[in-house]
Amino acid sequence: MSDAAFLTDFHEVALIGATASGGVDRQAATPEDRRTREWFREFAERRGWEHRVDAIGNQFALIEFVPDAPYLLLGSHLDSQPLGGRFDGAYGVIAALHAADRIQRRAEEGPRPDRNLAVVNWFNEEGSRFAPSIMGSSVFAGIMDETEMLGTTDLDGVSVAEALEAIGYRGEGSRPTLAGYAEIHIEQGRILEREGIDLGAVDFSWYTQKLDIEIHGEQSHTGATAMADRRDALVGAARLILKVREVVAEFEPETLVSSVGRFTHEPNSPIVVPRHARLVADLRSVSKDTVLAARARLLEEIERVAAEEDLEITATDFDVRDHQRFPEAGVALVEQTAADLGLSVRRIRTMAGHDSIAMNRITPSLMIFIPSVDGVSHCEREFTRDADMLNGLAALSEVAWRMLQGALDRVEAEAAR
């Protein structure tokens, strides 16, 4: 398929759940998510590819070259954050479908691959409606428990199982046996743009962890309670939200990011001093030691705020994700392919979590980045130029072709040892 056909498809999918300012709102297992799934299914069925959905709602399009051989899997996710961007995830799925289409045509002329090819749209990568994020690929990889995830509920009490039933995407399909995984994604940072480089070959992921912080104060009358008598959970929370940023500023620039995105408090009445607040601090760094040092500093500050404000504050570690290193052979394959295609490339780390990180636990995986304008993501003005998307598509198509020819077999052999 032509570059024009890819761009037409990309911009068509961006209309599903489109928001007023150019973004999309397609949270997992919503009607908008269903519509992107219908589009994916039609893309596959129009080409005679097998379409299959597994029990956690992962959606597969399968092309069989060799009966019973394992599959090279390409993909990403079509779900989005609320008022998210139209590139995050969707670009990777649509590029994977078009790469698969190109590879199928190329295989007709030979050499015929000795393994099969599939494209995946992973369920709930974003984790905004149902926590945690990266759910579908993590269940596939055996890192998260399927039954537990199906029982996870959104803020309205609807479970993953119910939501998938409601959109008709709670499947029973078997999961393909894999021979490798490749994913392409926008960078969501500004390194490639700043350096004017076409592609990033992701070598490892940042170390990340979250802290679930609960603050217990005492409810009282906002008007009638003397200032000195208050034990205001919201004031404690406000101090910690700022502490999170101050602690980050103590480290080298661009080595650590952190912020608070989830935050609730009670009773949320205009004339009541809040009794309880809960917030999630997200810590990520290129270095595990930096995250651990920042976490220790935050715990010190939590203790100080608790003492000074007469509050009880607890902090619980969760969602700890160690560095994941992608196989060196895959990184080198991306570099070599870029050079052969005349594209510039550099090694890069990922600060965000991705499905590829889950997949890398069970099969040789690689990840490619393309530039993000201004480095912004998870927002409506997230943007990547068409030319950059087409470079990425060319690179993914060629990398996947070479993987089908056995380019990463050495890695598989190493992993098997």
Place this chain on the structure above:
Amino acid sequence: MSDAAFLTDFHEVALIGATASGGVDRQAATPEDRRTREWFREFAERRGWEHRVDAIGNQFALIEFVPDAPYLLLGSHLDSQPLGGRFDGAYGVIAALHAADRIQRRAEEGPRPDRNLAVVNWFNEEGSRFAPSIMGSSVFAGIMDETEMLGTTDLDGVSVAEALEAIGYRGEGSRPTLAGYAEIHIEQGRILEREGIDLGAVDFSWYTQKLDIEIHGEQSHTGATAMADRRDALVGAARLILKVREVVAEFEPETLVSSVGRFTHEPNSPIVVPRHARLVADLRSVSKDTVLAARARLLEEIERVAAEEDLEITATDFDVRDHQRFPEAGVALVEQTAADLGLSVRRIRTMAGHDSIAMNRITPSLMIFIPSVDGVSHCEREFTRDADMLNGLAALSEVAWRMLQGALDRVEAEAAR
């Protein structure tokens, strides 16, 4: 009725909507609110008093001594904050019912009053489910528009009219013509307790106003966005929450209180930098000038935070409530009555809003406080001793008796001039 009968009734009503830690949860027009209304109705009907509900859900028990004469009204409210205390409001209604019962018996022995007596349970004083607070009495007083208030909705989109229908308390009863109003309430501060005084004669209310603050930033990825590129609405909100407290600290102790109780933000996802936040800052002072000075300081700080954080922030004044002075004759009546009963008394201001402040706009009104342990209110550990409640009941009964004999007629004559 005896003191024991009052205490029995008070502690019985405290079981309606009782919470685990000794408070009550009886927000306006909920099933719990309905149950306290049934109790009120039964109290009236058992004594042959007329029971009447008006269009905004205010509930009246009426005792007619003289056909067509105006009514002295006693009362407060039976609704509560979520996880509120069992004294705030409820004490005033139950004391008013028992005072009315005592007065009715006393009137049988003469002298017979030349006006009538009624007790009221005002609708939605608390304003936690339906804003604004002090709704029922303000509609009665013509300060708030009845149709507009009936259309006000809670966070689930249920209107006041629908909620009142649902509990069977959207009435059609006419509103009694008034000859005066008296209310007794817990102090919700610690002045009476600290000074060991039995009663407060409220002379005026604090000046109060709220600021509705909206913060617009930009949504982005918590993990992948460089710290310098963020326009974090939650960080801006956290700074303002703390600024509210810092500004208060610039003034003399106990002359100004303020805090943030209502606060929301979007999109509230663990891995998204929030784009929008909204908060209500509540400013109250014994002096109007102090509130205006604090408001001006807050607006300066808002401008500073907006500039430093690259946010758009707007602040809108609302719920501005000027000082209300209660008639001097009423304050003096409370002081004289206390002296005659052997109770200690001092003049006191109210920091909180009360139904009496709305009623004072249309009829000569007075307000009596009794001590609050530790000064805490709007919380489950709000507490007042039985002995203090009984002192208050004695004072209210005697004050109301004297009002029925014309003790405040001079005030009415003055108001009419």
